[in-house]
Amino acid sequence: MSYSVAVRALCEFTAKTGDLDLRFTPAPTAQEGIAGHALVASRRGEGYQTEVALSGEFGPLRVRGRADGYDPALNRLEEVKTYRGDLQRMPDNHRHLHWAQVKVYGWLLCQQQSLTEIELALVYFDIGSQKETLLTEHHTAEDLRLFFESQCQRFIAWGEQELSHAKARNTDLEALTFPHSGFRQGQRQLAEAVYKAASTGCCLMAQAPTGIGKTLGTLFPLLKAVPRQGLDKVFFLAAKTPGRQLALDALRQIDAEPLRVLELVARDKACEHPENACHGESCPLASGFYERLPGARKAAAERRWLNREAIREVALAHQVCPYYLAQEMARWSDVVVGDYNYYFDSSALLHGLANANQWRVAVLVDEAHNLVERARKMYSAELDQLSLKVLRKNSPAVLKKPLERVGRTWSELNREQAGDYRAYDSPPTKLLNALQGAVTAITDYLTENPTAMDAALQDFYFEAMQFGRMAEQFGSHSLFDLSKRPGKGGASLSRLCLRNLIPAPFVGPRFAASHSTVLFSATLNPRHYYGDLLGLAPNTPWLEVDSPFSAEQLQVRIAADVSTRYQHRSASLAPITRLMARQFAERPGNYLAFFSSYDYLQQVASLFAREHPQAPIWLQARQMDEAARQAFIERFEAGGQGIGFAVLGGAFGEGIDLPGERLIGAFVATLGLPQLNPINEQLKLRMAAQFGAGYDYAYLYPGLQKVVQAAGRVIRTTEDRGVVHLIDDRFARPEVQRLLPSWWELEPRT
Template sequence: MTTRETLKLSVGELVAFSCRRGDLMADAPAGPTAQEGIRAHQRLQKKRPAGSEAEYRLQVACPLDGQTVQLSGRVDILHPQQDLHRPAQLDEIKTTYCTPDKLPEAVRDLHWAQLKIYGFCYLLQRQEETGKRPAPQDRLLLQMLWYNLKQKKSHPERREFNWPELEDFAHNAMRTYLNWHHAWQQHRLAVRTSARALEFPFPDYRPGQRELAIAAYRCLRDGGELVVEAPTGIGKTVSTLFPAVKALGEDHLDQLVYLTAKNSGRQVVRETTARLQALGLALSLLEIQAKDKTCACRQGLCSPDADGICPRTVGFFDRLPQARQRLLGVSRLTPDTLAKVADEFQLCPFELSLQMLPWVDLVVCDFNYVFDPLVRLNSLQTGDRRRALLVDEAHNLSERARGMYTAELTRKESRQAARDCTGLPTLRRSIQALVRALDQWVGERTDAERFAAGADRDNTEVWVSPLTNPPTQNADAKHVQRPESVMMAAHKVMATVSQMWEQSQPPPEEIREWLHNLYRFLTIIGLPALQHRCLTRRAHPDTPWQKQALKLFCLNAAEYLQQCYQHFQGVILFSATLRPAGYILPQLGVAADAPYFALPSPFVPEQMGTFLCPFVDTRYRARDSAADALVDLIARVYQSRPGNYLVFFPSYRFLQQVAERFSAQHPQVDIIQQTAAAGELERAAFLERFSENRRSLGFAIMGGIFGEGIDYVGEQLVGCILAGVGLPQISEEQELLRHAMASTGGNGFDIAYRYPGLTRVLQAAGRVIRTETDRGVVILADTRFAEPFYQPLLPAHWRLQTCATGEALSNALGNFWASAKGIDLAPTLRAEVE
């Protein structure tokens, strides 16, 4: 057999793929942290005897079945052979919260598999150093050191192996991996060949589309970051995905990762990929769906046993290889496809999707799988694979990322978690200690520290402090700014929980979400504190129902985003609304010299009528009169050309106020309202009303699900009305942002309020014109749109007409619709709302 190119493989990769057997261990919210593990390793390594070596490097080349495999790794401690009577010894250190006899057998076997591969590498490396091949009688001592962090005690286990035993074990593991690797390489060859031959899937490029595709290809080929504001209709998905596929074909990339914030975005990626695959592309797509929507237990498709163990996790890794083989090279691994194969092999569908993640060409998932410190998938950020990161709807990224790096603990939820731990006294006591620490922290705050923007609002006290302590070691407790006692109590809770997980005793399902929040709290408080503030709230302080909350609030996640970008060869962030550049770029965490493209709209200006109505004032103090003015305005817009319209509001309260008055004055018009607690069925029912040949008037929230990421094509939407400039609601968090941005020399009000509001407005307006044949209207109903701040930021292709009165608006709308061919302005339609 012809020798192939050397395959470089770490011992960890080999063991994880080839040696894992038995049950899938449920993911604990926390185990020993990396810092705890490092400290334990260093402590034990310092105690090693003279002559031994720590972090001993191993790297060997092993020819096997016509393929050379280069294995590499570091063993924790090497004890060289001292005499002929005692062989050399390798030690591997593993940190736990329990004694090794409490660990599941599958975990222990995996640890020993890693150490045996290390032993094979050591003896082979000695051959390369001495020129003497290992003999069958050559022996090696292997010692597993399980270090119990709770007991602060080592539990050693030593075994002796000869060379044939280690060689046979390592060769079997490598053959398992090589068989898979060769099949994977055949698939990769087919992908590259078909990608090189792929043509653009449309007859022509839209205006700006070719420029975007070229810039995207260069970014992914050469590396770096690219930010693109690409207006609605330009075809952002195909304009970024097609050049990414071409870079894959030219061997500049190994894998594509496409992030989108909404389900509708994933649907567009599926459709675009299917179009490319229909032209011959052999690429495989994996769509990762949230665990709550995928897990068979949470979907009611299987039932955990009395100990809370899902039957699909028992023997998971014994059945995985067959399922993995079945899915290799499948063109579209959607949740439905994965569910069918998972059912066939009785595997957890969500975990199956994660196991397939390294073995597909295109991964489509939500932002959190790359950026969230708790959820992100390490397999997307490890190894030496060259990956491209394509971030759609990037206007949502900065706010979403701030949420990912924000954590909150509440007294009410913590007390409930303790009550849910009946029958688990150790865990219950640790949670109760956390509640007491939270009480102590809140009780130590002083009136002088109160945050003025939140004081006395709804009988709530608010304190804000940086996550740092004053320089003096003997500072008064009331002036300590970092909640150390809360953090220590939280660590004790997680240590108890981790010990339970290691012993296959999951904590109660009722506290799953609370534990997730607690782990986020510990993760965030362990980060550099520069971009965080500690926000303490106490509501109804003099009552038995007093509420307390401790929030670690992230002011700007740009630094954390930049750290994530470093794992990708090329990063492209794009959206229809990324303006102005001076505001967007610092929020997204891209390099200061990253290219920024603002592409023109592909549609002709005559397709959309844009009308400014400064006679409406939607500011809070004018809401009552604004409601009457809006009712008249909405009626005039609908009367000008009845069809499907959306009216967007800054709040549910204002929405309901206007909806009630409109229904009272125009009962013959059927309206539908977005509700705050709408589920998926209600959302689907709302969207179903906006079909062709309907006349639906929808009232929705700016920045909500109906104002972003949905294509209302043709007659599905003929106009939208923006009731206000979309400013976020005033809150302690927004005020903190405003103050923080102002302290760094920026305009805090613009950054915290006006720019995010503008993004909501432009996103909602972008729902109206989606194709070359659409025609529609956008109404800007607020006097503030006429201010100098907003005028330069509105899209260049908008032909804004100012209407000083309602009558002027009716005339302008009549002229616009009359200019559209085939539009019937019969009196019967115009009279519909009269």
């Protein structure tokens, strides 16, 4: 049995040395890198070979990869690296790694073509000036063989360990049994469908009700499929922290002993020294990072269970950065639990690793109805004129002119637009040119002054680059719009948005890249809406699991005479307060009240507290940390009384479990149904143009589905009937009435 490793992965394991250094170095985008490689190849002579596939073996190791280019006439093998700025600023350990890669490729080519010697070249291509810097070394095949074998010898013990681990893992998973005495109603049906999807190598869309154990019902069959389908990794992707925790809890129940489980968390949550810059001269955990990484990596692999706390313990014991230790362990873990962005974002870590290492992966997408909106945000961009004005006042002298040019061009757009809102067929070329000029100037400035980064300049720089990238990919799936608002002195300020309306062109290839992806949620209807918007194949299998709950367990009352629209918000406060007070008096207990925003929540809570001080209340706050969120949930005690105020779509919108008397009812001031505003109208028009008629209904239905989910999610009691009040006058619309279950009740008009 051999262990396959990519050349880059081998060298990153054996040849990375020194500090972790993330000081600002303006790196080319992926598209710029591809274009740079193509331009370098186009400058070479006839017979120049690109993307040369190479492989070789040493003991149980099979090393493979693709060299950037080979010129048979010169007998020169080239490794092309694109960059921006001053090449002299490149850290020595980067150059050391690059030479290691080209030397390994050099031996593989010598072996493949029976060469006795070869010239190796590092070609550094400046994206800005489009100039090449060529560094060459001449090597005999024997020298390169010795180098190759030395790298393999440094890796071989780890490779053999990984082979042993994979064998033990697969043996254990083959014998794995379901952790409970039986499946819940609907859970077996879901598990069988997931296993079939993994076995046939297809995607699956599964709508299954809350409460049947979807997390366990998807993880268990996928782990069973790992040895039989030769899967390298399982990625469990969640929209929010509670979803990650549910996955970790399920994996604890499964308890597959050899399995390595990793939780990935955001950088700001993992950083031990947020006040320090991320390089060896500032942060003690970055200094000598790669010297201490092997010990930390070994300890983490032996630990196996690598949730946030475990990674932190291992990292601090070896004095390395917890965040980047977790990134390293993504290479060596069997199950990775993280946010959607780790696989679907444009620079997604897990997708990049899977592609580079040719992993065979299976992906689980939890609460998949959220992926449409999240993917739209990943591939959208916006700029606010006020941020630019503030930046212009405090910017370095060298940046004044390019930023002023952006400001002038932007103001011209404002003057040309008569109304407050307008959607355009395409982003204006003049503005894009001005932004590109500003990005280039800031890049040059930061290259020369890598420690002079201030927050406002950094924010604008990254936002402008994202805006430019999305403008390059503008198409029928996108919308450019300008929204004006009054500024000081009678002048207008505006916000520019490049909105991605249909994420299919961006996330669809991610589904194709996986062996199998399962998207599951309690609300994934209408199937064509989600399938079309996410770019799933038309023949993607669909599963709808029957609910184990009956209508008798839940009473849904609709207050269809209260408008929750923004313009009617002040008028809605009193009737909502009366409704909540009446329900609490009729049946004291624990309730959740959902509102569309923090401001709306505060207004209702303030009025309720003044008029009904006898009823305990507690409020979700902005930017609550995990301890504060846990404290909020713990207020829902069995037998307790009170109302927790939360935000729809926030931390408590889904993924929490409050069974029995911990929660007996809820109030949902919805705003979950689409409003008639210009952006939504544009969205409906674009989707109708893309997919045909009928998408007005499809657009409306997911909004209602979220309301239904909010109702069903928060009730777990089977001993007594739960009650949910849905508050929105749009439930009186005939097109909405047709979608409501017959057992939902209309409240009497107040």
